[in-house]
Amino acid sequence: MPVEWQPVRQSRTHELVLQSIEERVFAGELRAGDRLPPERELAPVLGVSRSALREALRVLETIGVLVAQPGRGPDAGARIVRNPDDALGRLLRLHFALGSYSLEDVLEARVVLERSSFEAAARHASPDDLDEAEALVVRMGEPDVGVPEFNDLDTRFHVHIARSSGNELTSTLTSAVRESVRPLILRALEEAKDWPATAAALNAEHAELLGLVRAGKGANAADLVERHIRSLHGTLVDEKSDRARGDS
Amino acid sequence: MPVEWQPVRQSRTHELVLQSIEERVFAGELRAGDRLPPERELAPVLGVSRSALREALRVLETIGVLVAQPGRGPDAGARIVRNPDDALGRLLRLHFALGSYSLEDVLEARVVLERSSFEAAARHASPDDLDEAEALVVRMGEPDVGVPEFNDLDTRFHVHIARSSGNELTSTLTSAVRESVRPLILRALEEAKDWPATAAALNAEHAELLGLVRAGKGANAADLVERHIRSLHGTLVDEKSDRARGDS
């Protein structure tokens, strides 16, 4: 009796439909790019109403496994896709907002994931990847960048490095985790005392990071990105407690 | 022109509803435990049909942010909750099945996450946590455990350590990533030549891991869990290529 009892509640037909479609995915019968039959055909085949079917499809859509387009032609209808990033991002954002994760948890996760990303990027990144990252750093270094754009570029820099590490999963996770704290970072940057100096300091680290990756010094890059992230999150924690005091 | 254009397509009312509810969550107006108004009340307030509202609620439910129960009383209705684990697990399982992530990606992610988990657990785990982990290892060591139960206990051991690391986010990620390859590991174990020997070997490592965590030797535990995971995934890769040859 090691496992706790858990509610059996089945009934809900849209879950059965979901299960049925999932099985096809697991069995490899449904692959990315495949089209599902039109709702009006599939529903009676499965023996459910169109509403129930639609709720199952909506679930698959939020998971990033399906997209639907009205109209006619090869691109219309419900298609199986692989787009986990938005789904994961939304999931983490909401749960972070609900307090499922503390800021410290996010910090540690970022450190762990991005250390790995930078280490792998130092080995696997292609010249094109590095050039693109370079362009982001250059843009961030220009004096006219506002806070929102800087935040956007910063996110893209970190995510881009993760992407060029060659690991889709960790890059997706990195992107999602970074996204989940984006509003916090944005507000922290907005309230920085001396914005140009802050931006310059942050971007100097970006340039150094990129240099280390380019030189193949993965271990050094990992250490630096850990410091980079920890210092930024340090200001966030202060910010958060400030706000807590202010709100109370 | 740094950012790519992206489709504007709004229209879909259930997405607007979703956005509206999300905003309340981000603003802190909706917190875990809160109840939403009944669908029949909320829909007209938002100016949408009940179906559209329901599809939005379904999205929130699959994200693990909402649960709904029929009936009457304080537990009935739609409630905000924090249950990211199932949602994340399903997401990764499906995307892994669709080939969004390679087995190597999952391997690296597991290594990175679990190294961190074991290192943190060596510092933060409570005696109760360790005792529970101990019970799992003991059970895994008994000779009558079948493959499915062993796989289940193994999963729970790794997830339990992650939980006791004190980091909700990495433990959720660990659990989800481990879940996504569960069927593969299950099949690999089932096809092991000498199952009792395999189980004993694996569990010896579990016992050693637990000992290191108990002794506070986080770095050693991290190294060992990395070897532990890599060796297991090594058999998985073989298994997968075997199957690829067989299926072709």
Add this chain to the structure above:
DNA sequence: CCCGATCTTTGGTCCGACCATATGCGGTGT
């Protein structure tokens, strides 16, 4: 042969009804 109006397919929405479930209330018998 090209262009535009119209048709057809397909997802998106709405409405109204009914079903299933679980609580709350009230009546009834002891």
Add this chain to the structure above:
DNA sequence: ACACCGCATATGGTCGGACCAAAGATCGGG
């Protein structure tokens, strides 16, 4: 007074049918 049984009610879940909107397909006219 208390226990039990059954009905009312609130709530999510499902169903069926209708209509709307988008976008390629089709066909007719120039």
